[in-house]
Amino acid sequence: MTVAFLDDEFVPLEEAKISPMDRGFLFGDGIYEVIPSHGGKLIGLDLHLARLENGLNEIGIKIPWSRDQLTNIFTELMERNGNGNLGVYLQITRGVTMKRNHAFPANTPPTLFAYTFDIPAPSSGDPGKVTHWKVTTRQDLRWQRCHLKTTSLLGNVLHMMEAVDEGESEILLFDANNRLTEAAACNVFVVHNNEVKTPPLDQHKLAGVTRDMALHILRVHSSLNVREIQITKEEVLSADEVWLSSSTKELAPVVSIDGQLVGDGVPGPVWVQAQSLFDQHRFDHFE
Numbered sequence: 038m039t040v041a042f043l044d045d046e047f048v049p050l051e052e053a054k055i056s057p058m059d060r061g062f063l064f065g066d067g068i069y070e071v072i073p074s075h076g077g078k079l080i081g082l083d084l085h086l087a088r089l090e091n092g093l094n095e096i097g098i099k100i101p102w103s104r105d106q107l108t109n110i111f112t113e114l115m116e117r118n119g120n121g122n123l124g125v126y127l128q129i130t131r132g133v134t135m136k137r138n139h140a141f142p143a144n145t146p147p148t149l150f151a152y153t154f155d156i157p158a159p160s161s162g163d164p165g166k167v168t169h170w171k172v173t174t175r176q177d178l179r180w181q182r183c184h185l186k187t188t189s190l191l192g193n194v195l196h197m198m199e200a201v202d203e204g205e206s207e208i209l210l211f212d213a214n215n216r217l218t219e220a221a222a223c224n225v226f227v228v229h230n231n232e233v234k235t236p237p238l239d240q241h242k243l244a245g246v247t248r249d250m251a252l253h254i255l256r257v258h259s260s261l262n263v264r265e266i267q268i269t270k271e272e273v274l275s276a277d278e279v280w281l282s283s284s285t286k287e288l289a290p291v292v293s294i295d296g297q298l299v300g301d302g303v304p305g306p307v308w309v310q311a312q313s314l315f316d317q318h319r320f321d322h323f324e
């Protein structure tokens with residue numbers, strides 16, 4: 038039985054209920070986070086909390102819980118759910134109002150919901166033990182505020198289903214000028230001649246915590262050249278390696294794009310180096 042946290046109490050997930058008048062339900066009016074943890078230790082906590090605070094600020098939700106209070110909720114949730122390999126999901130919506138109105142009320146108490154779900158055990162960078170990702174491609178048809186980690190995810194959901202309908206498990210998205218943005222639920226890295234590249238942040242991509250940690254780890258602990266730079270579709274298709282990054286996948290090697298092999302069609306040596314370094318540093322303090 039999974040334990041969740043809703044309305045200031047711990048409850049069995051099956052019994053957690055919200056009002057249909059919650060603006061999260063009516064409008065997708067909320068912000069969420071997914072924080073990975075292993076053995077009760079949270080990864081990148083300060084980066085996740087900072088992104089949560091930025092997102093809530095930007096959409097005008099005042100957060101009544103301090104960082105310490107949130108951390109205590111996460112700690113108790115992890116404990117009650119067995120302290121294994123857990124993703125901690127947190128969602129804060131603008132709360133419940135009895136009138137459905139696009140314009141939002143000034144002072145509704147927000148709704149906080151959290152629960153945990155199982156994630157893979159940490160990866161050591163062994164190509165034999167990691168999922169080899171096959172992806173498809175599309176023009177990015179989401180909105181102009183993809184930097185917000187909002188619960189309004191229909192654009193991402195529809196793109197993900199394009200991948201699923203083709204028998205693939207993720208989708209690389211490109212803007213109208215054929216420049217890489219991100220994937221439906223991940224950021225993207227490419228490797229060319231031992232140089233690691235990822236597109237710069239803007240309102241078309243989520244500022245992934247894993248992306249941030251990986252950039253930091255590679256810059257500090259490797260001699261690889263690492264750049265944040267626009268990447269065209271042609272450059273992605275001719276890359277030596279392509280990786281996805283997200284909190285639950287860490288660095289995930291892509292082995293084919295639209296049915297064409299990436300490099301030799303197996304996780305490449307730079308991925309092995311990068312994920313091995315990630316393995317050594319995932320519990321470092323990042324802020």
Ligand SMILES: Cc1ncc(COP(=O)(O)O)c(C=O)c1O
Nearest residue numbers: 222223224243245246247283284
């Ligand atoms: C659209 C999108 N981009 C990127 C990411 C990666 O973010 P993070 O590394 O913080 O998990 C996610 C994660 O869910 C995502 O949904």
